[in-house]
Amino acid sequence: MTIVYDDLGDEAASEIPVRKIRFSINGQKKVAEIEPRLLLADLIRRGVGLTGTHRGCDTTNCGACTVLVDGQAIKSCTMLAVQVDGREVTTVEGLAGQSELHPIQEGFREEHGLQCGFCTPGMMLAAKALLDRNPDPTEEDVRWALSGNLCRCTGYQNIVKSVLWAAEKLRAEA
Amino acid sequence: MYPPRFRYEAPHSLDEAIGLLHDGGDYVKVLAGGQSLVPLMKLRFASPEMIVDINNVPGLAYHRADPDGSLHIGALCRHADLEHSDLLKGTQPTMAAAAPLIADPLVRNRGTLVGSLCHADPQGDWASVVLALGGSVVAQGPRGKRAIPLAGFVTGPFQNVLEPDEIAIEAVVPPAKGARSGGYLKLERRVGDFATVGVAVAVETSGDTVVRAGIALTGVGASTIGATEAAAALAGKPLTAESIAQAADLAAAAAQPKTDHRGSAEYKRHMVTVFVKRILGSPSTGAATTERAA
Numbered sequence: 086m087t088i089v090y091d092d093l094g095d096e097a098a099s100e101i102p103v104r105k106i107r108f109s110i111n112g113q114k115k116v117a118e119i120e121p122r123l124l125l126a127d128l129i130r131r132g133v134g135l136t137g138t139h140r141g142c143d144t145t146n147c148g149a150c151t152v153l154v155d156g157q158a159i160k161s162c163t164m165l166a167v168q169v170d171g172r173e174v175t176t177v178e179g180l181a182g183q184s185e186l187h188p189i190q191e192g193f194r195e196e197h198g199l200q201c202g203f204c205t206p207g208m209m210l211a212a213k214a215l216l217d218r219n220p221d222p223t224e225e226d227v228r229w230a231l232s233g234n235l236c237r238c239t240g241y242q243n244i245v246k247s248v249l250w251a252a253e254k255l256r257a258e259a
Numbered sequence: 260m261y262p263p264r265f266r267y268e269a270p271h272s273l274d275e276a277i278g279l280l281h282d283g284g285d286y287v288k289v290l291a292g293g294q295s296l297v298p299l300m301k302l303r304f305a306s307p308e309m310i311v312d313i314n315n316v317p318g319l320a321y322h323r324a325d326p327d328g329s330l331h332i333g334a335l336c337r338h339a340d341l342e343h344s345d346l347l348k349g350t351q352p353t354m355a356a357a358a359p360l361i362a363d364p365l366v367r368n369r370g371t372l373v374g375s376l377c378h379a380d381p382q383g384d385w386a387s388v389v390l391a392l393g394g395s396v397v398a399q400g401p402r403g404k405r406a407i408p409l410a411g412f413v414t415g416p417f418q419n420v421l422e423p424d425e426i427a428i429e430a431v432v433p434p435a436k437g438a439r440s441g442g443y444l445k446l447e448r449r450v451g452d453f454a455t456v457g458v459a460v461a462v463e464t465s466g467d468t469v470v471r472a473g474i475a476l477t478g479v480g481a482s483t484i485g486a487t488e489a490a491a492a493l494a495g496k497p498l499t500a501e502s503i504a505q506a507a508d509l510a511a512a513a514a515q516p517k518t519d520h521r522g523s524a525e526y527k528r529h530m531v532t533v534f535v536k537r538i539l540g541s542p543s544t545g546a547a548t549t550e551r552a553a
Contacts, residue, residue, distance in 0.1 A: 102266055121267030121310070124297075143260050145298050146451065148365055157368045163297045164369065165290075167267055168314065211365065232450040233363030 106170035110135070111179030121167045126150045128166035129176060137177040137206045141235075148234030151207035152176050158214035160233075177206035180213065188258070189213055189251040198247030200238035207234050212248040220256055224249065262300035269312040273319075273399065273428065276311050281401050281424040283309045289426055290314070291334055292370035294362065295378045319428065324350065328434030334374070334427060338367035350439065351432070353461045357388045357443035363451035373427050379413045379482070382453040386413055386483040388443055391459040391473035391490075394432040400425035416481050437465035442538040445477070446530055448521065454478035455521040458510070458534035467497040474506065474535065479527050480515035489513060489535070498539060507535035 105118050110133055117132055129138045129152065141149030143162050150161040153175035180187035189209050192198060199205045208231060215222060215230035222230070227248045228241075236244060266283075270276040280287050288307040290296060291314070299305040313319065313334060320335035324346060332341070341347055342358040361367055361375075361384055375385040376396055386409065395408045398421055412419050421427060441461040445454045457477030463470050472493040474486040489509035493502055516527035 101264070104267065120264070122262045122264055122300075124261070124301075143301070145294065145366065148363070151365060158365050159368050160365050163294055163366075165267070165293070165297065165310075165312075167269070168293075168312065170269075229359075230364055233365035 104167055104170075106167055108169045108172055108174060110174045111176060117166070119166050121165060123166040125152070125154075125161040125164040125166045125169060125174075128169075129161060129174070132166075135176050135178050139203055139206055141203065141207075146235065147204070148207045148211065149204050151210045151234060153210055153214060156214065156217060158211045175210070175213075177209055180209060187213075187251075188254040189216070189248065191254065192247035192249075192251035193244075196243050196246040196250050198240070198244045200236075200240045204234060204236045204238075208236070208244055208248075212251065215248070216252055216255060220252060220259070222249070222252055227252075260301040262297065263303060263306045265300075265307055266309040267312065268309065269315050271315050271317070273313075273316055273426070276313055276316055276426060277400055277424060279309070279311050280426065283311070285423075287311060287423065289377075291374040292337065294366045294370035295374070295380065313426065322346065330354075330432040332372050332430045332432075334371060334429060336372060338362070338370050338372065338375075339364070341372060342367060351392075352439055353388055353391060353441040353443055353459055354432070356441075357384050357445075357459065360384060360443065360445045360447075360457075366451070373430050376409065376412065376430060377419055377421065377427050379415070379417050379419050380453075381416050381480060381482050382457075382478040383483070384443065384445060384454060384457055384459075384477055387457055387459040387475035387477040388461075389430055389432065390475040390483055390485050391441070391461040392432045393461075393471070393473055394430055396427050397429045397431060398422075398425040399428045404428075406431065410485055413483055435463045436470045437463040437468075439463055442541075444534040444538055446534075453521075456516075456527050456530040456534065458531055458538065460535060460538040462493065462498070462539070464498070469493045469496060469498060472506075474510050476510065476514055476531060478516075478521075479531060484513055484515065486510040486513040493539075503536055503539045506539065507532040510535045 103118050107116050126140050129135050139149040141147035145163045152161045155172050189212050211234050227245050268279050286307045287309045290310050290312040319333040321333040322336045324330050338361045347355040372385050375383050390409045395406045396412050397406050443459045445457040454477045459475045461473040472490040474490045476484040489506045492506045511528045511532045514528050514531045516524040518524045
C-alpha cells in the first residue's frame, strides 16, 4: 500500500511520524505505513483503494462512511486509521460473495432501497450490524438502528423495507 | 478534512499513559471514543501536540454496581454499553433514559460517558445526568487518585479541572438513599443533533418522602446547569402537583437560554418547565421518559 503526501521539504518530511499497522479488511490481511492523523475513511478509500465507503459530510453527521470495525458499525471519518491496528474492518465490498449479492443488497434491489445511492453503503453496513445482533427486528428497531445514517433523497421508507426484506430472507436461510 | 499533525502513543497501561501525559509537553489530549475530539481536530479547533490513545489500556471498559450500591463507569465504557445495559434499566432510570438519546447509534458505539464529561460541552447530555445524580469523576495522576464531584469538575464551556497529567479513569454515581425514579428528556431537531433543551431529573424516595432530588439542564447556558433550588423544592416531602410545579418553575428560572437557530430563549425556558413536569408526572416509567421529544 502506498500513500503519497504533499512534499513539505526534506526537513518537514523527516519529521512526519509514520506508524506501521496490520489489519484485515474484508478478510484480507494488510500492512500499512501511515501517518497517525490519517482517518480510517482515507485509509480505506485512498490507501486500500476501496471506494465503496463514501465520504459525505465529513463532520460525523451523515453516516455515508459507515464501516464495521470488529463487527461494530462506526463512522470511519471519525476514527484514526492507526486505531484499526490488529482489527478487522468490513466495508460494503465485503458484503457480497464471489457471484451473488448479500441478502441486504438483494433487499435494496427488491424494495428499491436506493435512489442516488450515495448513502447506500453506510445504510447497508449499519443494517448488517443490526441484523447480526437482532435477526428479527421490528420496523421501529430498523429505524432506530439507521438513525445515524442520512439519506438526502429522503428514501427512508424503502430503505427500511429493504432491511426488513433482508431480515426475513436471512431468517429463512438460517 | 485532516487533523493537524500530532505524535500518537497507544500505551498498554495506565501508568504508562500517565507518564506520557506528565512528560509529554504542553498540549496532550487523551483519546477514548474520539467522537468529539477527532471532529474538533479536523476543524482545527483543537491541535494537540500529542494524542494518548487509551483504547489499549486494559480494565477500563466496565460499568458495575458495587455492593454499597454505587455505580462505577470506566473510561472506556461506551454509550452503547450503557444503552443496552440491564443493570441501568433496573437501577438507574435517569441514566437508562439518557443513554439512547446520546448522539446516534454509530457515535454511541465509540463515544464514552467519561469522555463526554471531560469534554464538558454545555450541550453534552451525560454531564447533566451525572450532575443530577450527585456523581463524581475519579482522576488518576502521578500523585495518585482523587474523586472530583461533578458540580466542581466542569468549570465552563469545554473546561474541566483535570491537571494536565491526570486521566479521568471512571465516573461514580453514589448509592441511592431511597427508591430511585426520574428520567431524561431531550428536545432535538433531529436524531443526532445537539440538545435544544435537555432536562435530567433524579429523585430518591423513602416511603412517600423525597429524600434526595437532583435536577440539571443541558443546552440552556454556557455550561451544564445544576438547578439546585428546584431540586431543594422537592426534598423532604412527598411529590405533589404543587411541589412539581414549583420545581418546574424554579428549574426554568435557573436556565440561561439564548435565542439561536434552535429556538428562542423564551421557548427553551418554557420547555424546561414542560420537561420537569413531564418527568416528575411519570417518574420511573422508563418508556415514557425515554420518549423522544419531537
